[in-house]
Amino acid sequence: MAVKILIKRKIPAERAKQMIPLFRKMRSMANNQPGYISGETLKRLDAPGEFLVISTWHSSEDWKAWLQSDERKKIQGEIDVLLGGETDYEIYHYGFKE
Numbered sequence: 001m002a003v004k005i006l007i008k009r010k011i012p013a014e015r016a017k018q019m020i021p022l023f024r025k026m027r028s029m030a031n032n033q034p035g036y037i038s039g040e041t042l043k044r045l046d047a048p049g050e051f052l053v054i055s056t057w058h059s060s061e062d063w064k065a066w067l068q069s070d071e072r073k074k075i076q077g078e079i080d081v082l083l084g085g086e087t088d089y090e091i092y093h094y095g096f097k098e
Helices: 013-031 060-067 070-083
Strands: 003-010 036-043 050-057 088-093
Touching: 003 060, 003 070, 013 036, 013 070, 050 060, 060 088
Parallel strands: none
Antiparallel strands: 003 050, 003 088, 036 050
């Protein structure tokens, strides 16, 4: 069953230019992962610096494999250093299906 992953980040304005290449690299690598369907990045209108990434995967197992991959962890570590904390993830699936 397809799952949606929500990734919320607050990006300090002075670090945005450093983050953009890392986000692009992460998205590019995700595109080549088994089970990856799509992704989009949204910028919050009423809160500068807040972003929401929504990615869609064929299964939670596919997402977890990508989450635990060494190549992803390396870039995520660089992102977290710039953010000053760890990134939070929320996993959802389509409602009322079991």
